[in-house]
Amino acid sequence: MFSSVFSLEYQLEMVEVTQGKEFVLLPFKIKEGFTQDVKVEWKHKNKMVHEYQIGKDQCHLKGQDQKQRTEMKKDPLNTKDLSLTLKDLHLTDSGVYTCTIYNKDGHMLLRKSVTLSVRVPEVQMVETLKGVQSVLLPFITDIKLQDVTAEWKHEDKKVHVYKGDQNQSYIQSRTEVKNEQIKNGDLSLTLKDLQLTDSGVYTCTVYNKDGHMLLQKAVTLSVKV
Structure with missing residues (x-):
């Protein structure tokens, strides 16, 4: 002892x-x-x-x-x-x-x-073609998400924010995060009407109700001709 x-x-x-x-x-x-x-x-x-x-x-x-x-x-x-x-x-x-x-x-x-x-997990790569109707930028977690804010950015520009009942696209309604999937830990972003300028790094950051960062994931999108 x-x-x-x-x-x-x-x-x-x-x-x-x-x-x-x-x-x-x-x-x-x-x-x-x-x-x-x-x-x-x-x-x-x-x-x-x-x-x-x-x-x-x-x-x-x-x-x-x-x-x-x-x-x-x-x-x-x-x-x-x-x-x-x-x-x-x-x-x-x-x-x-x-x-x-x-x-x-x-x-x-x-x-x-x-x-x-x-x-943070390694950056994930997604490739698609210009003019394709939509592409999915995946972000699925096993953590139960309650009272969170999820913010998707393209480079440093905000493109989509989910917070409670608010689910807002910042690029002319070309983005979507499905409400019914979020409760299951799916924060994937659907990007529509693909353009060459959509290429680049997309980062999703998840904050709790106190503003502390819980999760983050980066996805690199390559839009080809």
């Missing part, structure tokens, strides 16, 4: 994952055991996301549907596995996560930091 005056800080560990994954594990396994009166705190950028002590296993990070987004394994002090599972990954989940163990007097016994990098 660790004594109440002993403290140790583990080396920083790196974890990478692609956005849209169901979950990721932030690892923290210890070699020594602890007495049962300690407290375990996981924080992200100094904000509490999960805490554990005997009789208390509390998630502080919830999704838009109020489901818990963090989880520790059962009986972590006895199994010596303090790893944190983070669910429904967003781009804003990137950053340093710190797990700190305190004794009953509030003194730090052990600490480890894990840097999580949530990456």
Whole structure:
């Protein structure tokens, strides 16, 4: 067992994952055991996301549907596995996560930091011909989308915005995002009456109701003669 005056800080560990994954594990396994009166705190950028002590296993990070987004394994002090599972990954989940163990007097016994990098998927390529009636720029995610704003841009120019009941095209009604598909995680953009000037990079960014970026995807469109 660790004594109440002993403290140790583990080396920083790196974890990478692609956005849209169901979950990721932030690892923290210890070699020594602890007495049962300690407290375990996981924080992200100094904000509490999960805490554990005997009789208390509390998630502080919830999704838009109020489901818990963090989880520790059962009986972590006895199994010596303090790893944190983070669910429904967003781009804003990137950053340093710190797990700190305190004794009953509030003194730090052990600490480890894990840097999580949530990456945007590689740019997808779509090719079509000038004059074609329509083309689909795909963006499908497994994350449930509630109270979100989705903004499609062509280069730096806004072309379509979806927000609640508002579904607005900014290029003469040549774009469409289908309302009935959004609830299933489908934010794909239909672009109509193809022109050569439609070629380029299209980026869709999804924000939650607080304005924080959740997801992003880029699609390169090539319109050929």
